[in-house]
Amino acid sequence: MGRYDALKERVYTGNMDLQRHGLVLFTFGNVSAIDREAGVIAIKPSGVPYASLRPEDMVVVDLQGQIVDGRLKPSSDTPTHLVLYTHFPKVAAVAHTHSPYATAWAQAGRAIPVLGTTHADHLHVPVPCTDFMEDAAIQKEYEIETGYQITRTFAALSADEVEMVLVAGHGPFTWGKSVDKAVQNSVILEELAKIALWTCQINPQVTPLKKSLIEKHHRRKHGPDAYYGQAESRA
Secondary structure: OOOOHHHHHHHHHHHHHHHHOOOOOOOOOEEEEEEOOOOEEEEOEOOOOHHHOOHHHOEEEEOOOOEEEOOOOEOOOHHHHHHHHHHOOOOOEEEEOOOHHHHHHHHHOOOEOOOOHHHHOOOOOOEOEOOOOOHHHHOOOHHHHHHHHHHHHOOOOOOOOOOEEEEOOOEEEEEEOOHHHHHHHHHHHHHHHHHHHHHHHHOOOOOOOOHHHHHHHHHHHHOOOOOOOOOOOOO
C-alpha cells in the first residue's frame, strides 16, 4: 500500500459523492483533503470526467503545489485550495462545485440571506459572497487571487463557524473538518440557495428572519446547551 493511498481514497470518495448528490457535471468541481503532518494535499486531477475517475488518479501535491505523487496534473483550482488550507488552519477538506442554485447567487454577486429556520439551523449569518475580482488580480495568478478573495471576505468571519462561501461570478466553495463534512456543506449550500431563490420569487419583498428565531434555531443545534439530536451515551 502506498504512503498516500488512504488520503487519495478519501478524496476520491468525496469527489464521487459530489456527483452522487447531483452537484457536478462532466469535469466540473473538485474535492481535496490535507494531511497536515505530511504537509501534502490530495486533489482531483484536472479535466478528468467523474465517470472515469479512480482512486489512484488523485494527485498529491505539497503546500507549494509541487506534485509528490501521481501521474496526472492536479486540478487547476489547486492554488485556491492551498490558500484556504494556509489561512484556515482547522480545515481538513475543501470542496468546489458549480452547482446551479449556489452558482446563480454567486453570479449575481449576492450573499444568501437568512430567510428561514432551515438556513438558521446551519448558519446564523448570510452565506457570504466575495467581491468581484479586480482586473489587476485577474491578470496575476488568478487561482491564488481567488483564494485571497475568500480569505479577505472572512476577515470578520470565522471559517470554523461559516464553512461556505460564494465567489462572485464564479461559484461556491465549502470546507470542513473532514471530507464528508466538506461535501455535506456543499449539499446544504445548494439547498439553502434553492430555497432562498424560490422564497424571493414568491415574495420579492421578503425580509430576513427575525434575529430571535435565527438565534433559537442555531443555538439548539450548535450552542453550548444544544438539544437537537440524540444525547451521547454515558454508559
